[in-house]
Amino acid sequence: MNLSKSQYMKGLQCPKALWLFKKRKDLATEPDQRRLNLFETGHRVGDLAKQLFPGGAEVEYRQSDYQGMIDETARLTLSENVIYEGSFSTNGVFVRADILVKNGEAWDIYEVKATASTKAVHKPDVAIQWYVIGQHLPLNKAYLVHLNTAYVRSGELDLQSLFSADEVTEAVQAEQASIADNLNDLERVLAGGEPDILIGTHCNNSYECDFHHHCWRDVPYPSVLDLCRLNGDKKFAYYHQGIVTYEDARKHIGLNAVQALQVNTALNRELHIDTDAITDYLRGVRYPINFLDFETFQDAIPRFDGQGPYKNIPFQYSLHILHENGELEHREFLADETEDPRLRLTRQLLQDLTDEGTILAFHQSFEIGVINGLARHFGQYSAQLIALTDRFMDLEIPFKNLMYYHPEFHGSFSIKSVLPALFPDDPELDYKNLDIQSGDVAMDVFPHLHEVDNPDDKEAIRNSLLAYCRLDTLAMVKIWGKLEGIAITEK
């Protein structure tokens, strides 16, 4: 059997995923830009972590020469105290260790993850390395190195503070007893036909499987798997018992109030509207209404002073302002991609927002979190920023609290579910007509914008970002108008 560390991990998550990877790779979904960016982040963090142990020797990756990498590693262990990407193979299992450090007569393994903490799935990842490398070298300790989210950059990067190392030797040693059995099981799987493994929570846990498209092809939409406020294991248990459709769910499951609403509105194709509750909600809104939406990005490795790993950095906002006389204004900010966006954004935001009136956001905890982050960072604007948070109201509430429920929500109350359900035929309000169609994409695109050399390409991307964020707040204006229409016409 030939197995790499990542293939072993894939097989632990789902033996069928390993089988498909080895035999039917053509059925895998190609990684999207977000996944590619995650890989790239992993590599950058891994490279930086090597500087925690400077002066080591690196074994370069050579796709068609694993034996050469293994031989080179063996040579380096005789002369070096620190080896990066040391390569080993035992019983057909090939691993590369991020960092090996000589500690007396034995070696310590350091596995680097671009995550904010050590996760359960990381331990078998180190355990298989220990199993393979332990056949070639005496081992002492194993560590998982991850980013320390308490770190805040100030001047040069302080690597000792940026990274944290958790010792996992005991857990890794405890896992050794099961590795031989795991490998035998995987060998048996690979010797047979496509395994008959049902879909389940393992399809996304701990990693999103590449074979969703293949294994989930017969799952109807909507199905019991779309029921809201139901634990994932229970959903799959119902599904595999044959309770698949909403019709089945209505007959065979004791649905709670939200699920009953979700199922009944979908099956009866009817809206649920609580006019009194909507009217009450709208009574709290004051003109001029500021419809606000931020876009943010996160860096694993902080670029700016006052920035920590994976902390949201706002780089853009859109603001529609609706006055009592019906006039609608639009203001927006999109940062220069070459600098820390926060100061300019803060100053313009404080100018652009009206001095009074409600600030409406969809899922306000995100916008309030961004404002609180700015307030912590810029003491001189702190009082003004904090004062804004008292003026917020959340436009998600009428939907989340079931004042308005549309059969097309299918239990999701995000703006991406609410808008198309309320305005199905309006091309101006259709995210699918935009180049950038989600906040996740915006979050990936902006941090790479400074790498785009062609000014026309750069301008096109900036325009796409502006169009996306503008639609987020225009959507809120329209959704608010819809609610207002209900309150006025039906009260």
Ligand code: SF4
């Ligand atoms: S989609 Fe699920 S069942 Fe299919 S291979 Fe992946 S993890 Fe296994």
